[in-house]
Amino acid sequence: MTDSLSNCKLCLSAKADETGSHMLTAWIIASVFDEKGRKRDNEIIYNLDDQFFRFPYFGRSVSLDKINENIGRELSDSEIGSQKNIFIEDHVFCGNCEKRLKTIEDAFLEKVHRKLTKEKFETQDIISIEKKLITRVFFYSLIWRASISESIDFKLPQALENKLRVILNDTLELTLEETVENLEKHSFVILSLPMIVVKLEKTEYPTEMPVLFHTKYKKPLAL
Ligand SMILES: [Zn+2]
Secondary structure, eight states: OGGGSOBOTTTSSSBOOOOSEESSOHHHHHHHHOTTOOOTTOOEEOOOOSSOOOOOEEOTTOOHHHHHHHHSSOOOHHHHHHOOOTTEESSSSOHHHHHHHHHHHHHHHHHTGGGOSTTTOOHHHHTOHHHHHHHHHHHHHHHHHHHHOSSSSOOOOHHHHHHHHHHHHHHOOSSHHHHHHHHHHTHHHHTTSOOOOOOOOOSSSTTOOOOOOBSSOOSSOBO
């Protein structure tokens, strides 16, 4: 079985034996799609693409009442069988790379994201070079994963996708200490890409949020 697996898309060397990989960070997805901000399996995912309609995805723990409220009936057996969370894929990464991606996700969550609320915002703190690099590489990891994903309709130009893979592969380690060392070593190339990140806070229904990605307009690409 292992022999038939393709190679990990990040390191390109180990077998992609991981299943259930999040193509967009799990805690972002959980809080975006679930109305009470609970963990996975409570997501309800709609596709708002104007080109085609994709049947909504209901996480395994979504109640029958909730499904009824959304589509006016229960799911049929064939719909249950074809339900697919577009943000989760199998056999994309090896176990080691999955952990390396988690290093930057955890660092961004702890050091930047949790401090990015109005009350805690301290400009000097946020723009420290270490946090700037962590923030960029965290978002590069999201953008790159969306681009290599089979089911998310977002694709970077090939050269840029490769460039992001090399940055991630050259910098991510299992510990934050080693990762930060690498980030500083490669800071020139990391800071060379133009990027704007906008944080939207909703006070009402804060977890019912859209994820936007498209390739219709290329300057800039939006994810
Ligand atoms: Zn790997």
